[in-house]
Amino acid sequence: MSKGLLLIWLIFFFQLVSLSTSSKDISFVFNGFGQSNLSLVGSATLLPNGLLQLAKDSQHQMGHAFIKKPVEFSSSKPLSFSTHFVCALVPKPRFEGGHGITFVISPSVDFTRAQPTRYMGIFNASISGSPSSHLFAVELDTVRNPDFRETNNNHVGIDVNDPISVESAPASYFSKTEQKNVSINLSSGDPIQVWVDYHGTVLNVSVAPLEAEKPSLPLLSRSMNLSEIFSSRRLFVGFAAATGTSISYHYLLGWSFSTNMELLQLLDFSKLPQVPRPRAEHKKLPFVLIIALTVILAIIVMAVLAGVYAEVSEPWEKVCGSK
Structure with a gap:
């Protein structure tokens, strides 16, 4: 075999290996986060029972939790993913609850320039709206910000490079038994299920109480091309939360993610950690x-x-x- 022919064969072989590697689907599931491979930054803390607390119970805090290694999305197929997680937002006694939790996809986990409060620990006032942000998020927001065109303090939104959602709706789910949308109080402190599915060019977002099955009709459904947002297919997936003068305990109980909807693993609710309920502190006399x-x-x-x-x-x- 000539050297030229051997070189061509080696190039072809490595291309096949690269194609095979890039097209491999990635899936993981965490029923509690005791054994999770997460990078925790800021005020994010892993509690002894496997509960992940994203933001501390004090003012102007930010917490981030991301998979340590970026997800290698296939370059030979359209970008797609499915995720299912369970969270709980518990207002601190004697405080107004806020600001919420976001599921985030980003080419970087450097959020040092991000701000808390209404920017939810992923955006900031100077670069919000810039295409260079390359940031996608689904927010569970519990504070109304009129500057961001928000109509209430209990909504779910889709964010692209900007805290002003491209689409949002009051938190609710389609009940199969009642055959209508039923409101959900995001700040109730009860566990809430969230599904985010992106296939082709359609993004669907659904929420429901822990005892309900996945709604047959999504809360949000939008046609969009996420491939235009990300210049790279090596992307980090994870969560962020922040507080301001409004404070909540932001908890994650479990999380499942896959680049293939059919391979998305089910969460085992029996293994999810319990959500603590903070007691109001009695004021001590001076x-x-x-x-x-x-x-x-x-x-x-x-x-x-x-x-x-x-x-x-x-x-x-x-x-x-x-x-």
């Missing part, structure tokens, strides 16, 4: 107030005892007897 109340109480007791002693010791009572 130390000075405690001392003052103690002194006042002591004076009252002494006055009462003095009065009783005076009542008993009246001289005229000893002569005439008590009335």
Whole structure:
């Protein structure tokens, strides 16, 4: 075999290997995050029971959780994926709940320039709307931002390079038993299922309570070409959450993802961690107030005892007897 022919054969062989590798579907599932291969940044924390908390319960926090290695989407096929996750947003007692959770696909996990509050830890005021962001997100938003054309504080939205959603709707799901859309309170603290499916050029987003099956009709359905958003097929998938003056505990219970809808693995609800319910803290009296109340109480007791002693010791009572 000539060297030229051998070189051609080697090039052809490596192209076949590359094509085979790039077309391999990727799937994973986490029933709880105790054994997950996630990169946690900012205030994201893995709790002992396998619950993933994205943002701390204080003001102006950001938390990010992404798969450590980027997903290699096939370059020989149209971009597609399906994901199913369970989350819970629990408002902190005595605070208005916010700001929400986003499912994110991005060529980078560098969100150092991102801002909390209404930018949800993935956008910022200076570059929002720029095509160079190469950012796709599905948001579960619990704060109304009129500047972002939001009509309520309980909605689901599709974001492309911008916190202003290209499409959004109040959180609800199509109930098979009632044959109508039923509202969901995202800030109820109860576990909520979310499905995001993208195939061809159609993106579908659905939500439902934990006890419900996947709705037959999606909440959001939009025709879009995500391949135009991403210049690379090596993309990170994960989640972000943020707080502002509004604060919630942002939890993830389980997550399944696949580049092939047919290979999407089911979540095992029996293995999902429980969502804690924070108790309202009782305000403690200041130390000075405690001392003052103690002194006042002591004076009252002494006055009462003095009065009783005076009542008993009246001289005229000893002569005439008590009335």
